[in-house]
Amino acid sequence: MSAVMVVAWSVFALQMMIKIGALKKMAPESRMDQIPRRIGLLFKIGIGQEKLVGRSRERMPGIMHALIFWGAMLIGIREVTLMGEGFVHGFQEYLPLLGSNYLSGFFIHLSLQHCRTRCFADDPSCALPAFCSSTGQA
Numbered sequence: 654m655s656a657v658m659v660v661a662w663s664v665f666a667l668q669m670m671i672k673i674g675a676l677k678k679m680a681p682e683s684r685m686d687q688i689p690r691r692i693g694l695l696f697k698i699g700i701g702q703e704k705l706v707g708r709s710r711e712r713m714p715g716i717m718h719a720l721i722f723w724g725a726m727l728i729g730i731r732e733v734t735l736m737g738e739g740f741v742h743g744f745q746e747y748l749p750l751l752g753s754n755y756l757s758g759f760f761i762h763l764s765l766q767h768c769r770t771r772c773f774a775d776d777p778s779c780a781l782p783a784f785c786s787s788t789g790q791a
């Protein structure tokens with residue numbers, strides 16, 4: 654599994670290098686000013702999906718896009734915590750806001766319920782038991 658991760662992260666790094674190389678060839682632009690405003694816009698437009706949810710004519714597709722986007726964010730965070738869990742038991746508890754004492758961490762833990770249900774389902778095709786026991790869920 655570690656080898657798969659090394660290959661995956663290497664491919665990701667390569668792709669990022671190609672994209673950053675293309676960006677560097679463009680006209681220089683300073684984006685280091687107005688940092689608080691930029692962070693605010695990131696939360697409002699990026700994470701808050703304001704443009705997509707805010708159009709009254711396309712409200713429903715906007716909401717659907719926001720749900721897909723937040724779901725992808727959640728899966729992304731979960732992937733990273735599970736990668737860490739493979740090496741350090743209880744990895745998630747060390748991360749800011751993701752420990753089970755936090756509401757955000759609680760929701761991420763909730764997603765593990767799926768894992769637990771599958772593992773206790775006595776399903777011979779279930780490929781998760783080893784994975785779940787490594788996360789302390791079985």
Ligand code: HEM
Binds near residue numbers: 698702703718721726
């Ligand atoms: C079924 C899958 C998806 C479809 C069909 C889709 C489609 C679109 C479309 C058409 C736009 C442009 C909207 C506009 O300005 O008119 C857009 C914007 C965007 N999408 Fe998606 N998207 C999908 C999933 C995702 C996912 C999984 C992510 C990220 C994890 C994502 C991130 C974004 C972001 C950041 C924007 C720009 C938002 C903005 O400018 O306000 N999308 N998407």
